[in-house]
Amino acid sequence: xxxxxxxxxxxxxxxxxxxxxxxxxxxxxxxxxxxxxxxxxxxxxxxxxxxxxxxxxxxxxxxxxxxxxxxxxxxxxxxxxxxxxxxxxxxxxxxxxxxxxxxxxxxxxxxx
Amino acid sequence: xxxxxxxxxxxxxxxxxxxxxxxxxxxxxxxxxxxxxxxxxxxxxxxxxxxxxxxxxxxxxxxxxxxxxxxxxxxxxxxxxxxxxxxxxxxxxxxxxxxxxxxxxxxxxxxxxx
Numbered sequence: 001x002x003x004x005x006x007x008x009x010x011x012x013x014x015x016x017x018x019x020x021x022x023x024x025x026x027x028x029x030x031x032x033x034x035x036x037x038x039x040x041x042x043x044x045x046x047x048x049x050x051x052x053x054x055x056x057x058x059x060x061x062x063x064x065x066x067x068x069x070x071x072x073x074x075x076x077x078x079x080x081x082x083x084x085x086x087x088x089x090x091x092x093x094x095x096x097x098x099x100x101x102x103x104x105x106x107x108x109x110x111x112x
Numbered sequence: 113x114x115x116x117x118x119x120x121x122x123x124x125x126x127x128x129x130x131x132x133x134x135x136x137x138x139x140x141x142x143x144x145x146x147x148x149x150x151x152x153x154x155x156x157x158x159x160x161x162x163x164x165x166x167x168x169x170x171x172x173x174x175x176x177x178x179x180x181x182x183x184x185x186x187x188x189x190x191x192x193x194x195x196x197x198x199x200x201x202x203x204x205x206x207x208x209x210x211x212x213x214x215x216x217x218x219x220x221x222x223x224x225x226x
Contacts, residue, residue: 041200043202102147104153
């Protein structure tokens with residue numbers, strides 16, 4: 001079982017729809033990251049969370065530490081939001097210090 | 113502007129040749145990382161370095177080598193020993209000593225071995 005699971009794997013939405021992408025993890029973490037990868041491949045960091053909720057423009061990220069779950073919401077979705085969204089956690093324990101453990105990503109396609 | 117630069121964006125090599133991917137950052141970050149991305153899989157750690165002249169193997173280091181002679185630079189060599197080198201390679205950096213620090217990523221290099 002992967003330590004970081006994302007759902008759904010693929011998501012198609014119509015422009016203007018409210019979108020939710022989910023991330024569940026099984027390890028103790030110090031932080032959770034939401035990343036965006038565009039078709040060209042480069043990755044941009046959207047949020048880093050250790051508790052609560054953060055908002056940036058039309059994007060909202062929440063985390064529930066007790067339930068080991070995070071969600072990324074996009075309000076009023078737009079075709080330019082089409083990308084792969086990746087959840088990554090920074091684990092407390094073992095492995096490479098400071099290393100991130102990545103989910104497989106959610107591919108979002110927003111149709112006009 | 114501060115950031116991470118990976119070059120080249122696309123790279124083609126013949127089977128059996130070594131190839132070196134470049135990663136440079138001007139963020140004054142101590143830690144640098146190399147990841148490999150394959151279709152349908154999450155990013156996997158190849159090597160990381162937390163200080164100049166020191167680096168550690170990640171989860172899939174076999175067939176790869178790195179150096180860290182300068183803080184700004186962390187080149188990755190894909191050797192002929194790497195059985196499946198065709199992949200997308202991403203470099204990242206972050207500060208160390210701060211528990212919840214943001215990671216910054218390069219634009220990636222897509223390596224195709226023919």
